[in-house]
Amino acid sequence: MTGPINPFDKPNSYIGRSVERADAKRLTQGRGQYVDDLQLPRMVHAAFVRSPFAHAEILSIDKQVAEKAPGVVAVFAGADLTDHVTPYVGILTHLQGLRSPPQMPLAIDRARWQGEPVAMVVAQSRALAEDACDLIEIDYKPIDAACDVESALAPDAVVIHDEYQNNLAWERVVDAGDVDGAFARADVTVVERTFTFARHTGVTLETRASVVEFNPSDETLIWHYSGQAPHMMQAIVAKHLGMQEENVRIIARDVGGSFGIKIHTYGDEFATAAAAKILGRPVKFVADRNESFSTDIHARDHRVTGRIGVDKDGSIVGLEIDDLTGIGPYSMYPRSSGIECNQILNLTGAPYAIDNYRARGTIVFQNKNMMCQYRAVGHPVAMAVADGLLEGAAHEIGMDVVDIRRKNLLRDDVYPTSSAAGMKFDDLSHQKALEKLVELMDYNGLRRDQKEARENGIYRGIGFVSMVEVTNPSPMFYGVGGASISAQDGASVRLDATGALHVSVSITEQGQGTNTIIAQIAAGIFGVDLDRVKVTTGDTATTPYGGGTWASRGAGIGGEAVLLASNALKEQVLDVAAVILQASPETLDIKDGAIVDLADENERMPLSDLGKIVYYRGNELPSDLAPELIATRHYRVTDFPFVFTNGAMAAHVEVDIETGFVKVLDFWAVEDCGRVINPKLVDEQIRGGVVQGIGGALYEECLYSDDGQLLNASMADYLVPMAAEMPDIQVAHIETPTKTSVLGAKGAGEAGTGGAPAAVMNAVNDALRPMQASIYQMPMTPQRVLKALGTV
Amino acid sequence: MTQTCTITMTVNGEIVSQQVPTRMNLVDFLRNEVGLTGSHVGCEHGVCGACTIEVDGVAVRGCLLLAVQADQASVTTIEGLANNPTGRALQNAFQKHNALQCGFCTPGMLASAVEYVEGGGSPERTAIREHISGNYCRCTGYQSIVDAIADVLENASS
Ligand code: FES
Ligand code: FES
Numbered sequence: 001m002t003g004p005i006n007p008f009d010k011p012n013s014y015i016g017r018s019v020e021r022a023d024a025k026r027l028t029q030g031r032g033q034y035v036d037d038l039q040l041p042r043m044v045h046a047a048f049v050r051s052p053f054a055h056a057e058i059l060s061i062d063k064q065v066a067e068k069a070p071g072v073v074a075v076f077a078g079a080d081l082t083d084h085v086t087p088y089v090g091i092l093t094h095l096q097g098l099r100s101p102p103q104m105p106l107a108i109d110r111a112r113w114q115g116e117p118v119a120m121v122v123a124q125s126r127a128l129a130e131d132a133c134d135l136i137e138i139d140y141k142p143i144d145a146a147c148d149v150e151s152a153l154a155p156d157a158v159v160i161h162d163e164y165q166n167n168l169a170w171e172r173v174v175d176a177g178d179v180d181g182a183f184a185r186a187d188v189t190v191v192e193r194t195f196t197f198a199r200h201t202g203v204t205l206e207t208r209a210s211v212v213e214f215n216p217s218d219e220t221l222i223w224h225y226s227g228q229a230p231h232m233m234q235a236i237v238a239k240h241l242g243m244q245e246e247n248v249r250i251i252a253r254d255v256g257g258s259f260g261i262k263i264h265t266y267g268d269e270f271a272t273a274a275a276a277k278i279l280g281r282p283v284k285f286v287a288d289r290n291e292s293f294s295t296d297i298h299a300r301d302h303r304v305t306g307r308i309g310v311d312k313d314g315s316i317v318g319l320e321i322d323d324l325t326g327i328g329p330y331s332m333y334p335r336s337s338g339i340e341c342n343q344i345l346n347l348t349g350a351p352y353a354i355d356n357y358r359a360r361g362t363i364v365f366q367n368k369n370m371m372c373q374y375r376a377v378g379h380p381v382a383m384a385v386a387d388g389l390l391e392g393a394a395h396e397i398g399m400d401v402v403d404i405r406r407k408n409l410l411r412d413d414v415y416p417t418s419s420a421a422g423m424k425f426d427d428l429s430h431q432k433a434l435e436k437l438v439e440l441m442d443y444n445g446l447r448r449d450q451k452e453a454r455e456n457g458i459y460r461g462i463g464f465v466s467m468v469e470v471t472n473p474s475p476m477f478y479g480v481g482g483a484s485i486s487a488q489d490g491a492s493v494r495l496d497a498t499g500a501l502h503v504s505v506s507i508t509e510q511g512q513g514t515n516t517i518i519a520q521i522a523a524g525i526f527g528v529d530l531d532r533v534k535v536t537t538g539d540t541a542t543t544p545y546g547g548g549t550w551a552s553r554g555a556g557i558g559g560e561a562v563l564l565a566s567n568a569l570k571e572q573v574l575d576v577a578a579v580i581l582q583a584s585p586e587t588l589d590i591k592d593g594a595i596v597d598l599a600d601e602n603e604r605m606p607l608s609d610l611g612k613i614v615y616y617r618g619n620e621l622p623s624d625l626a627p628e629l630i631a632t633r634h635y636r637v638t639d640f641p642f643v644f645t646n647g648a649m650a651a652h653v654e655v656d657i658e659t660g661f662v663k664v665l666d667f668w669a670v671e672d673c674g675r676v677i678n679p680k681l682v683d684e685q686i687r688g689g690v691v692q693g694i695g696g697a698l699y700e701e702c703l704y705s706d707d708g709q710l711l712n713a714s715m716a717d718y719l720v721p722m723a724a725e726m727p728d729i730q731v732a733h734i735e736t737p738t739k740t741s742v743l744g745a746k747g748a749g750e751a752g753t754g755g756a757p758a759a760v761m762n763a764v765n766d767a768l769r770p771m772q773a774s775i776y777q778m779p780m781t782p783q784r785v786l787k788a789l790g791t792v
Numbered sequence: 793m794t795q796t797c798t799i800t801m802t803v804n805g806e807i808v809s810q811q812v813p814t815r816m817n818l819v820d821f822l823r824n825e826v827g828l829t830g831s832h833v834g835c836e837h838g839v840c841g842a843c844t845i846e847v848d849g850v851a852v853r854g855c856l857l858l859a860v861q862a863d864q865a866s867v868t869t870i871e872g873l874a875n876n877p878t879g880r881a882l883q884n885a886f887q888k889h890n891a892l893q894c895g896f897c898t899p900g901m902l903a904s905a906v907e908y909v910e911g912g913g914s915p916e917r918t919a920i921r922e923h924i925s926g927n928y929c930r931c932t933g934y935q936s937i938v939d940a941i942a943d944v945l946e947n948a949s950s
Binding site: 027034070254288289510512687688690692714725 | 794813815816823824827828829830831832833834835836837839840842869870871873874883886887888890892893894895896897898899902917918920921922924925926927928929930931932933934935936937938
């Protein structure tokens with residue numbers, strides 16, 4: 001054992017400090033390197049013809065005129081790619097029974113959603129490629145579409161895939177305890193509600209973007225990728241383009257937002273890669289905003305009927321939910337579109353002590369764009385259903401909404417424990433988080449203000465959510481189901497000749513501050529100045545193998561790998577130092593870039609001297625010493641499928657009952673994400689997440705016509721939260737480190753998005769209560785609020 | 793068919809003269825022809841604000857202006873922002889307050905912020921929010937951006 005017992009308490013530790021991001025300096029000076037910034041020699045540009053119909057047979061495609069258009073290099077239809085790309089199927093075997101037919105990058109014979117790519121033009125510029133797209137003659141025969149989730153399983157519904165009897169994709173049932181028995185008890189009040197969650201989407205400001213280059217001389221492919229999981233992409237590109245994995249290199253430099261959008265297999269991107277391989281030159285494809293709206297994965301689209309039973313004291317005796325969702329015509333590859341529904345079944349009611357729980361999930365195919373995992377996967381639905389029901393029940397029995405949570409939230413001393421749905425929990429702090437929240441927001445004061453305001457005809461409401469968040473997933477999330485998605489991450493830490501550290505790590509940066517926290521951990525654990533640490537992420541050629549940044553896993557899993565590697569390197573360096581200084585390694589430490597005596601921190605030798613001896617003057621070392629100034633370690637979560645975090649949030653809203661407009665006045669979030677590495681960055685993750693959650697609660701909806709046309713595929717028509725409507729958000733923390741790692745960090749990236757919709761919905765209903773009105777449909781648009789009030 | 797036109801403009805103090813297709817918009821010209829990739833494109837229809845740049849002293853959407861319309865104009869992009877003390881102060885404040893995550897909105901956000909600060913905007917948070925409400929940011933939730941702009945205004949007045 002070297003160094004102090006607890007490295008986090010060292011005075012020079014960077015862990016727990018809000019240091020500034022080096023990347024921020026670069027990005028404020030316009031020196032980012034996003035994919036579309038890349039110009040390569042001989043590069044050409046791809047544009048796509050997309051199906052104008054939600055469901056249609058493709059009778060013929062005539063490319064001849066387009067092929068002769070100015071600047072056109074090649075034109076491809078679906079059939080032209082069958083020799084170059086193997087089909088992909090978006091199922092995971094652990095979601096037993098989930099089915100989905102094979103997909104190809106461009107539709108062949110039949111198009112199944114409006115926006116599905118049908119043909120591709122590659123030309124000298126994007127503008128010329130788009131010109132030529134207009135010259136491709138496609139003869140479609142429209143077919144009736146199955147768009148509506150509710151009727152997709154009706155006997156007379158159009159079946160989207162001929163190989164199946166109906167449009168069912170997956171079903172799952174969870175049944176624990178005796179819900180019927182509990183609900184039948186005479187002293188139990190049962191409250192039932194039906195919740196609707198619209199489709200919305202990620203709207204990353206940088207749209208999906210790829211530049212793919214292929215070098216036929218050595219059969220290598222480089223994909224400049226705007227995304228979150230380079231090694232996953234490497235594996236699936238190699239597999240489906242028929243290449244050796246080592247010949248595929250994925251490079252992700254700056255990524256202009258991702259949130260789960262840029263972590264899937266998109267047909268247009270795969271067609272771009274195939275074109276690069278066929279043409280032997282770089283091809284760029286950057287989705288325009290319209291393509292983004294109609295093909296970036298959508299999320300949510302759930303109808304949930306829920307029932308909760310409480311006894312006279314407010315104890316929950318049972319909970320039942322029935323979730324119906326539509327995922328578009330296919331399950332997305334490779335993560336599948338089954339996870340959101342699965343999470344809802346796993347997580348609804350999870351913060352509370354509930355013995356009797358029944359949940360049913362049904363997923364159907366439909367002729368709309370595909371659905372998949374977007375920030376907070378399932379959490380906004382699960383939390384809004386459970387906490388919406390709970391607040392409904394509280395009012396039914398005349399109990400305060402905070403008191404009913406105090407009564408039912410898992411006690412802070414019960415861990416480890418499991419939920420009725422089988423989720424394993426440890427190191428949580430629901431009760432503490434709730435108490436901290438109530439204090440932070442001055443709950444009693446707000447209630448008094450609310451009363452006063454109501455007397456003046458102003459309708460304000462306060463709503464809460466208590467939540468869990470799935471973070472730091474183990475191989476039980478995807479790998480177990482057969483996907484080439486790593487749950488472990490690796491870090492290499494290298495000491496250079498002048499005493500600097502170079503860290504390369506398999507997690508990625510999309511603005512969260514990954515590179516910064518990695519540097520903080522390495523600097524703090526090893527013992528150098530932060531500005532002597534350089535970090536490399538986002539390149540399969542130069543980083544260890546790993547999962548990337550998604551499912552709130554970067555800090556917890558990648559951070560632990562960096563900690564382990566930094567500790568290992570430290571031991572290696574001290575072994576070398578001990579030989580040079582003729583001391584025993586146990587008596588030495590590293591501090592501020594120098595080898596010091598552990599006892600009194602007296603400097604013995606700067607690291608730069610050690611580096612120079614090892615790298616340049618090895619002749620001064622004994623010949624049996626083989627110094628290793630690089631260490632690599634990997635880490636995965638082993639004893640739990642996920643490391644859960646918890647949080648408590650509250651919203652304060654004002655509803656204009658004349659216009660139906662909802663204004664969020666205040667928002668508070670108390671989060672327990674374990675050890676906080678950089679408080680400012682964590683707070684900003686939570687704030688950004690909350691605002692995305694408010695977007696889902698109040699504004700965001702992909703509107704489709706009955707025949708499957710996306711009606712608002714532009715930023716002018718699809719509403720997102722803008723600065724003027726958003727509140728300031730107060731964030732506070734409880735720190736219960738997870739025992740699954742030394743670092744003790746859990747994830748924080750999705751909490752805000754998972755919790756905010758529930759809190760806002762409860763607050764709106766609290767505001768509407770004097771009018772005996774309620775709303776359980778998101779987004780809660782002015783029109784829907786007025787409808788709830790009975791005015792329209 | 794693609795028509796072209798020769799245009800000349802001053803970009804961040806340098807004179808640029810080039811033949812461009814008449815249908816090319818200004819932000820594409822700056823990014824793809826001049827090589828100033830700091831200005832970003834998020835929607836190409838004037839809504840997101842990512843392409844906001846300064847043309848003859850006014851903050852404009854680079855995607856709503858054709859390059860030929862900026863013939864003879866003086867243009868400042870994010871790459872030239874540090875030449876202006878307000879620009880520099882805002883860049884520093886954005887770093888200090890972590891007023892960016894992915895950074896894709898940042899060049900446009902800074903251009904709008906420069907316009908606000910130089911136009912004598914008030915440090916009042918609601919007013920700042922109102923001014924930047926034409927610039928979309930998916931990552932930050934806006935609070936830190938408001939903090940950064942308010943910080944610059946408060947420091948200027950103190
Ligand atoms: S790209 Fe110009 S406003 Fe969005
Ligand atoms: S920082 Fe990502 S969009 Fe603003």
